[in-house]
Amino acid sequence: MNPSEEILSVAIFESLPGQEEEALTTLRELFSALSAGGYSRDLLYRGNTHYLLFRYWKSERARREAQEDAAVLRCWAKLAHEIRIVKVYELLEEVARDPESRD
DSSP states (O other): OOGGGOEEEEEEEEEOTTOHHHHHHHHHHHHHHHHHTTOEEEEEEEOSSOEEEEEEESOHHHHHHHTTOHHHHHHHHHHTTTEEEEEEEEEEOOOOOOTTOOO
């Protein structure tokens, strides 16, 4: 995989009241379906009240293909009843680093 083809998307969401465990289970199923299809890799973090999902799509093509995958679509449909999306960033671009900075 060419890392330069990766597309970073970020979603900020919260679970609906009484739905946190169900949402986390559905997210695990979603991550499994996305991974099995070779579409993306996902990182999930939790803040005080919100979750942050960082998704690295393999490519634009992989993102389009995932939107037609039945297993992925089922998970997204279930999540619609388990979480509330606060904000989604569909496409983030890396900002060039200062060439003199030390990593």
